[in-house]
Amino acid sequence: MGRDYCTVFGCHNFSGRIEKFGHKVTLHKLPKEQYARRAWIRAISRKNWIPSNYTRVCSDHFISAEVEMTRRIASARIHVERKMEQIKNFRILQGVIPLALSKFDDHVFFVCTALTNLLPPLVAE
Ligand SMILES: [Zn+2]
Numbered sequence: 001m002g003r004d005y006c007t008v009f010g011c012h013n014f015s016g017r018i019e020k021f022g023h024k025v026t027l028h029k030l031p032k033e034q035y036a037r038r039a040w041i042r043a044i045s046r047k048n049w050i051p052s053n054y055t056r057v058c059s060d061h062f063i064s065a066e067v068e069m070t071r072r073i074a075s076a077r078i079h080v081e082r083k084m085e086q087i088k089n090f091r092i093l094q095g096v097i098p099l100a101l102s103k104f105d106d107h108v109f110f111v112c113t114a115l116t117n118l119l120p121p122l123v124a125e
Pocket of ligand 1: 006007008011012013057058059060061
């Protein structure tokens with residue numbers, strides 16, 4: 001597995017690099033949402049350049065509040081993934097819902113999500 005490098009011209013940061021102030025450089029994917037993605041591409045402002053799925057921008061090009069917000073969102077996303085996994089474990093959601101019951105699919109999903117709230121908490125208190 002290779003290192004990821006920052007795509008900003010003149011920046012040589014890579015994933016895991018420790019900076020002179022002791023903090024670790026983090027690399028960030030371009031957003032998928034088109035408006036934000038275009039803003040990032042404009043800010044990177046490289047000529048004749050097309051971003052790929054591997055394009056990364058390092059934490060040096062963000063203000064620290066943005067990096068902290070991204071870290072907090074990423075840590076919350078783990079819990080969302082775990083909750084989605086709990087919901088998918090309901091047998092009724094694993095198979096094909098008969099067409100006659102398809103008008104109740106939202107209700108079935110709603111009840112399954114509500115039932116996950118009766119399971120032990122995902123995060124220890
Ligand atoms: Zn950089």
